[in-house]
Amino acid sequence: MSDQASSTVRFRPDVLAVPPYRQGAAPTKPGFKLSSNENPFAPLPEVLEAIAAHTGVNRYAAVAMPELRETIGAEFGVPGSHVHLAAGSVAILYQLVQAAAGAGDAYLHAWPSFEAYPALGLASGAEGVRVPLTATAEHDLDAMADAITESARVVLLCSPNNPTGPAIRRSDFDRFMARVPADTLVVLDEAYREFVTDPEAVRGEDVLGDHPNLVVLRTFSKAYGLAGLRIGYGVGDPAIFAAAASVAIPLSVTGIAEIAARASLTPAARAVNAERVAELAARRDALAAALRALGLAIPEAQGNFVWVPEALISEGGVPDALALAASFADSGTLVRPFAGSGVRISVGEPESTAEVLRVIREHLVALGVPVADPAPEPASATAVD
Ligand SMILES: Cc1ncc(COP(=O)(O)O)c(C=O)c1O
Known part of the structure; x- marks a missing residue:
């Protein structure tokens, strides 16, 4: 029973039928937060200064x-x-x-x-x-x-x-x-x-x-x-x-x-942000290419995230999105599972790419899924596909 349904207050049944929006989980241990498609760069200093001056x-x-x-x-x-x-x-x-x-x-x-x-x-x-x-x-x-x-x-x-x-x-x-x-x-x-x-x-x-x-x-x-x-x-x-x-x-x-x-x-802030966005897009492309090199036929990635369809990480046909997310969480990295359809992984800090590949590779090996030889570690800002 949901929290709302246990109240004595009467709510609309159509409202109770829809689960509330689920925010990406908060980190509980050191690791990468790749669950909310956030920007891993710290805010621009001039933005922080402008905010601080607004009293x-x-x-x-x-x-x-x-x-x-x-x-x-x-x-x-x-x-x-x-x-x-x-x-x-x-x-x-x-x-x-x-x-x-x-x-x-x-x-x-x-x-x-x-x-x-x-x-x-x-x-x-x-x-x-x-x-x-x-x-x-x-x-x-x-x-x-x-x-x-x-x-x-x-x-x-x-x-x-x-x-x-x-x-x-x-x-x-x-x-x-x-x-x-x-x-x-x-x-x-x-x-x-x-x-x-x-x-x-x-x-x-x-x-x-x-x-x-x-x-x-x-x-x-x-x-x-x-x-x-x-x-x-x-x-x-x-x-x-x-x-x-x-x-x-x-x-x-x-x-x-x-x-x-x-x-x-x-103009100055836009220029820095454009460089950051280009770097994140290159990091995304490198991650997507490395996942494909592992044998995962992931879809075209055009945002600041990649998607691993559940069918690619099934064990004997058993859906496995939650299990992959659990493997990530065990090692301190948060990703976003969609039960029944797949796992979304945001593009994060440069070091997160190698960690994402390590966890997925180990997960696939544990499932008995054939995995291609490790590709050379992608450079953080270099597109390889
Ligand atoms: C597709 C899409 N639209 C809209 C939003 C909402 O973004 P915000 O409300 O932060 O502008 C998000 C946030 O993740 C999103 O993924």
Whole structure:
């Protein structure tokens, strides 16, 4: 019985039926934390200085934040009025689904995908419809277009897809959008867009102007390393964000988060962050190549994480995602298991790559899975595939 169900207070059965969002476990011993797709680099010194100088926290932040919105909008070629800020992009996901899809309506998303998606419709009573990924762990956009019924008010696209890694190709996105009715909201969740190196991948900036029913979501949590400050944004039609604002929790974006975001967008800070992102993408590619060299046919990795499908780590056909995560935890490293589908491993510190490979290799050997000879240890910043 869940904690909620044991209370004497009566809750909605549909709420009790959905498990709460599960955060990556907190470390209990020294090791690598590769369970929440965080940025392993320490915050930029100028960001920390800007935060420290903001002492007026006895006041609410002025919520309009025009300078930050203008700066973000310029990247997309739109005015600041087309930019919507929230305490994390996950908050905008909630707002948009709640604003557009009510009781009797549906919203669609791929599955497996971001673990927060299934609960987004709870507040409004909208039904979440899961469309399975393809065999290569990509969005099945034809199946998603087929699933758009009269009641489908929102479609969520996650590119690159968390937890599996592939990005949506531009050509597939265009074909999909041509089939979406103009009154259906499409949310392109690009939380990991900065890490994408596939030139064929869709990019919000390139497609936003073509679709008035499209919102692009980005965040300062991943590439900018501000996960703990909670600030993300959407870019799209101001009329869509006016509806989102009606269901938003007021006053959620803090002044400290705004200041940190602005300090992250100066030319100097952007340059350092771009180098860091390139290094993480190279580290990801090196890890993915080394896993493939072990014999694991893992999917394309375009975020700051790799995905090991459960089928690759089964023992005699018995699902094993939790067992692999337990092997990691025993050695002090935290990864994110998805029971029944696979294990997601974030790209972390340079030394984490060798540790990830060591644990997986030993796990496979213990399972009796044939393992190729160890590849030479990948250099931390060198792409090898
Ligand atoms: C696909 C995706 N979207 C959105 C988010 C939310 O990020 P935040 O609320 O920190 O901006 C995450 C976080 O992990 C994510 O993986």
